[in-house]
Amino acid sequence: MFQTLEAVTDEQGNVRLIEPVELPAGWRVLVTIIDKPKINVPETMLLSEYVLAKDWNRFEEDKAWLHLQREQSF
Numbered sequence: 209m210f211q212t213l214e215a216v217t218d219e220q221g222n223v224r225l226i227e228p229v230e231l232p233a234g235w236r237v238l239v240t241i242i243d244k245p246k247i248n249v250p251e252t253m254l255l256s257e258y259v260l261a262k263d264w265n266r267f268e269e270d271k272a273w274l275h276l277q278r279e280q281s282f
Contacts, residue, residue: 211229213225213226213227213229214226214227215239216245216246223239
């Protein structure tokens with residue numbers, strides 16, 4: 209049986225499961241280390257990214273903001 213469970217590390221680096229699980233003694237367990245902590249990103253931001261990108265990545269949008277992208281000489 210394979211089951212994936214989410215865990216975090218505490219201040220001492222000990223692995224703590226998010227939800228408790230009961231396993232019989234002697235079961236083998238694999239732990240995958242993800243190199244960065246989980247970032248809480250609002251779901252609406254993730255869902256809207258594709259729709260906004262379609263609008264922002266248009267030629268007309270680039271043209272409208274071109275004056276802010278030009279280097280200005282001082």
